[in-house]
Amino acid sequence: MGSKVAVLGAGSWGTALALVLADNGHDVSLWSHRVELAEQITQHNENKQYLLGVTLSENIVPTSSLDEAVHNSDAVLVVVPTKAIRSVCQQMKSLLRQDQLIIHASKGIEPSSNKRISEMMTEELGEDIGGNIVVLSGPSHAEEVGMRQPTTVTVSSLNQECTIAAQDLFMNDKFRVYTNQDLIGVEIGGALKNIIALGAGISDxxxxxxxxxxxxxxxxxxxxxxxxxxxxxxxxxxxGLTGVGDLIVTCTSQHSRNWRAGNMLGKGYDLDDVLEQMGMVVEGVRTTEAVYQMAQKYHVDMPITSGLYELIVHEKDPKRVVDDLMNRGKTDEIEHLT
Incomplete structure (x- = not known):
């Protein structure tokens, strides 16, 4: 018998994961804070704005009511931009039960606080729930998941039982799910690959x-x-998948909004124009600022991140960023990693 799952966030990735869950026989409430988007998805049985050309299962019920989505659900999957994490958690806190499985599939770091997403959620939802939060991450373009093309991801939590429960919830013959006990590494990899994808797009x-x-x-x-x-x-x-795997897929594909944003920056477009034309959140921009702050705080030498920070925050010319990277002082490739 399937579970009832609330998917909070009706963007491309939230919609694609809702399809995976529906394929596994679960009943899915797909929540959007925008009434018009929920109505459009209901009317067309398709998310034309974010996942065009993919017909949704009858097991997926769009809604703009958070209460309706979360009420009586067995699991809650949070798939919203990093900047919306705290707000959504504050709204859903009073609706949650202790026995619900909480998963997030967002990728980013919060500027100023430098918190990972599970840390932000724990602060808003409380330690009792926070210790059981599961992260889902890996090389996974929403467009390909929506087309049921083979995809592999990783789930991780401080609670191994919750990790296994999330693996069971999503696993099928097109969507393979691995477990990993390293919650910090999984979240760091998923966030930082967006920075490097911006750089890859700029290079192209x-x-x-x-x-x-x-x-x-x-x-x-x-x-x-x-x-x-x-x-x-x-x-x-x-x-692994949440490191080099996610890095490869995000840096080499035009499906990647971070690569596309970087590509436009490399061609001379202004950052504000790029973000406006993208029409979707480009997590790498915000994460670059946060990770630059972390590098300064922990005294970690991160020249690529620093160069992109100068480009994004101080509008440094992209070619100068590359020239400065190429003309850094001599160093050993391996020594500074040990």
Whole structure:
């Protein structure tokens, strides 16, 4: 018998995960804070704004009522932008029960506080619930998940029983789910890959070739691992799906909104114009600011992140950012990682 699942966030990723859950026989309430979006999805049986061309299952019921979505659900899946996490958690706190499985599939770091998403949720929902939060992350374009193309992701929690429950909820023959006990590493990898994807897009926008992008991805992975190690993550996590896996898919595909945003920046577009034209949240922009702050706080050398911070915050010319990276002082490739 299927479960009842509330999916909070009717963007492309929330809609795609709702489809996975419906395919597994679960009854899904797909919540949007925008009444007009919920009505549009109901009318067309399709999320034309965020996941065009994918027909939704009859098991998916759109709603703009948070109470209706969360009430009597067995699990709550939060898939909203990082900047909306606290607000959504505050709204749903009084609606939750202790026995509900709480999962998030968002990727980012909060500027100023430098909190990971599970930490933000724990602050808003309380320690009793926070210790059981599960993160779902990995190389997974919503468009491909919506088309039922083979996809693999990872789930992680401080509570192993909750991790297994989330794995069981999502696992099927098109959506393979692994477990990983390293919650910090899984969240750090999912957040930081968006920064490097911005850089990869900028490199492509400038007209640089595969050599430059391969270097950017590889050295970007090194930055992810350095910060992760400082925060007590397992270095092996960054060799897995939520590290190098998510990095590859986000840096090399035009499905990636972070790559697309970076590509436009590399071609000379103004950041405000880029964000307006994207029409969706570009998490890498906000995360760059947060991770730059973390690098300063923990004294971690992250030249790619720092260069992108200068570009985004101080409007430094993209080509100058690349030139400065290439002209840094000599160093050893491996020594500073140990």
């Amino acid at each position: 926008g400038l007209g640089y070739g595969d050599n430059a992008k391969a270097a950017l991805i590889t050295r970007g992975l090194a930055e992810m691992a350095k910060l992760g190690k400082t925060l007590n993550a397992n270095p092996l996590t960054f060799a």
